[in-house]
Amino acid sequence: MSNTLAPLKGQANMPNYDEARANFSWKEVEKDFSWHKTGKVNMAYETIDRHAETWRKNKVALYYSDDDRDEKYTFQDMKFLSNQFGNVLRNIGIEKGERVFLFMPRSPELYISLIGTLKIGAIVGPLFEAFMEQAVRDRLENSDASVLITTSDLLPRVPYKELPHLKHIILADEGDAPDVDKDTTFHRYELEMSKASSDLDIEWVDREDGMILHYTSGSTGKPKGILHVHNAMLQQYQTAKWILDLKEDDIYWCTADPGWVTGTSYGIFGPWLNGTSNLIRGGRFSPENWYGTIEKYKVTVWLSAPTAFRKLMAIGDDATKDFDLNSLRHVLSVGEPLNAEVIHWGTKVYNLRIHDHWWMTETGGIIIANYPSMPMKPGSMGKPFPGIHAAILDNEGNELPPGQMGKLSVKSGWPSMLRNVWKNEERFNKYFPVKGFFESGDLASKDEDGYFWFEGRDDDVIQTSGERVGPFEVESKLVEHPSVAEAAVIGKPDPVRGELIKAFVALKDGYTESEELQEELRLFVKKGLAAHAAPREIEIRDFLPKTRSGKIMRRVLKAWDLDLPTGDLSTMEE
Numbered sequence: 001m002s003n004t005l006a007p008l009k010g011q012a013n014m015p016n017y018d019e020a021r022a023n024f025s026w027k028e029v030e031k032d033f034s035w036h037k038t039g040k041v042n043m044a045y046e047t048i049d050r051h052a053e054t055w056r057k058n059k060v061a062l063y064y065s066d067d068d069r070d071e072k073y074t075f076q077d078m079k080f081l082s083n084q085f086g087n088v089l090r091n092i093g094i095e096k097g098e099r100v101f102l103f104m105p106r107s108p109e110l111y112i113s114l115i116g117t118l119k120i121g122a123i124v125g126p127l128f129e130a131f132m133e134q135a136v137r138d139r140l141e142n143s144d145a146s147v148l149i150t151t152s153d154l155l156p157r158v159p160y161k162e163l164p165h166l167k168h169i170i171l172a173d174e175g176d177a178p179d180v181d182k183d184t185t186f187h188r189y190e191l192e193m194s195k196a197s198s199d200l201d202i203e204w205v206d207r208e209d210g211m212i213l214h215y216t217s218g219s220t221g222k223p224k225g226i227l228h229v230h231n232a233m234l235q236q237y238q239t240a241k242w243i244l245d246l247k248e249d250d251i252y253w254c255t256a257d258p259g260w261v262t263g264t265s266y267g268i269f270g271p272w273l274n275g276t277s278n279l280i281r282g283g284r285f286s287p288e289n290w291y292g293t294i295e296k297y298k299v300t301v302w303l304s305a306p307t308a309f310r311k312l313m314a315i316g317d318d319a320t321k322d323f324d325l326n327s328l329r330h331v332l333s334v335g336e337p338l339n340a341e342v343i344h345w346g347t348k349v350y351n352l353r354i355h356d357h358w359w360m361t362e363t364g365g366i367i368i369a370n371y372p373s374m375p376m377k378p379g380s381m382g383k384p385f386p387g388i389h390a391a392i393l394d395n396e397g398n399e400l401p402p403g404q405m406g407k408l409s410v411k412s413g414w415p416s417m418l419r420n421v422w423k424n425e426e427r428f429n430k431y432f433p434v435k436g437f438f439e440s441g442d443l444a445s446k447d448e449d450g451y452f453w454f455e456g457r458d459d460d461v462i463q464t465s466g467e468r469v470g471p472f473e474v475e476s477k478l479v480e481h482p483s484v485a486e487a488a489v490i491g492k493p494d495p496v497r498g499e500l501i502k503a504f505v506a507l508k509d510g511y512t513e514s515e516e517l518q519e520e521l522r523l524f525v526k527k528g529l530a531a532h533a534a535p536r537e538i539e540i541r542d543f544l545p546k547t548r549s550g551k552i553m554r555r556v557l558k559a560w561d562l563d564l565p566t567g568d569l570s571t572m573e574e
């Protein structure tokens, strides 16, 4: 193999890929967990309490740092605090299976609440703090959430008066808020925690019971609630062990927010299932505080996204010279294609390979990866995890030979596979157009050596700065503006963000194009939906291309915009 990078030095947890693949069995992995003995399980127990019952009880589970706080919590601290939070929920009558949503900035309270929610068997729903009213409403409405934990700053974006199921709001800070508002009762986190016991009978659940709901965007319709169950732990544990290569002395840092699946599967579950010390950094991105964080905490394993690495690359190599980054031994990237250029830069400035890997909200855990022990081909996502069969299929569901691009699919039945789309069985079934296979919506190819290469999305979903944005949500918001008749939104290749959001807008009669109007539309999306969803480019057009059935043809706009062939136009309206 030419143009490969040699494996990392030192003993990896997974020594040899082919051997691991040949001998792998999920049944063996199961033996590490309590259901092996009792038939019941609980993710919160396996991540926290299990370690608190061993010598690890005084080991630091969570290092938390932001511009104002610098704290640490042992596995025992986390056990008692999450017990207390579980009791807070029980004291207000919350039961197994109810949806408890989190809408707050990263803080120790967020992680304690999340674990505490799982302890009583409730289903947790983490939301990005950047969400604006519409995004919050869609998710709380669809999930019929009964509890929301938030802050007084974010409360104005929660239309609780119009959410009949939302019975309780727990405020994690001391800011202003009403006590009771007709149907919603407000509580104070600190006060309720101080009244709650730190003893709790865990709700032992079945492996197939609901655990977490992650809303994600598709190319059409409202965001979908992807449901994962406690059984996901099998995969999150084993992939964290072999791909993140977590070892007893590691200080692990995943930069993702829990509003994104990476921030839970590998920001919480994977590392804690392995008993690893987990660093959480709040606040905003700046190269100084990122490198400063690695230096200060002597981070050993670091997981981030291509946008972050591209930003760090853009500020130049000198930035690394001011910091001691020698503690790093393993670096990983996920969320978008990782350019080979960035990997080569990484080997120069960190003296390490950046390990790209592929998965998605729906898969719950990593599916394809570059392993520390395996030679790396820069630009490739790596090989499927042992025990998982990934394939490149054609439209009929036949496996394609090496070198051909097709639909990246996964043989169904892997442990952390989505179990449903909340209240939308029909959408769930659409993920399985070919019997026995999950269709990811990505296009990829596989080479002669079994390495997978990402080619693009099969639909219109946009990946911008590591965030997945559904064009439909942005279009819907734009169309709410009084001046907008129609809108179409596409992702446009961008060297730093992966893709940037571009909107094409047809104005209503009586409105004319102006820079002020464009700026107003941008702000309108930013305030109504989320800053990362606001279009960077807006182009006003007289009309938008449509199919005969009235669907706006984003792919045609994209082709026009990028000067590419438009493909089949047979369905286009005259």
Ligand code: 6R9
Pocket: 216, 260, 261, 262, 333, 334, 335, 336, 337, 338, 356, 357, 358, 359, 360, 361, 362, 381, 440, 441, 442, 454, 456, 457, 463, 467, 468
């Ligand atoms: C974990 C996560 C999933 C989509 C996925 C694909 C893109 C993720 C990638 C990648 C190229 C990689 N994606 N990892 N594309 N190379 N290594 O990102 O989940 O937010 O659901 O996004 O992200 O298009 O289908 P999610």
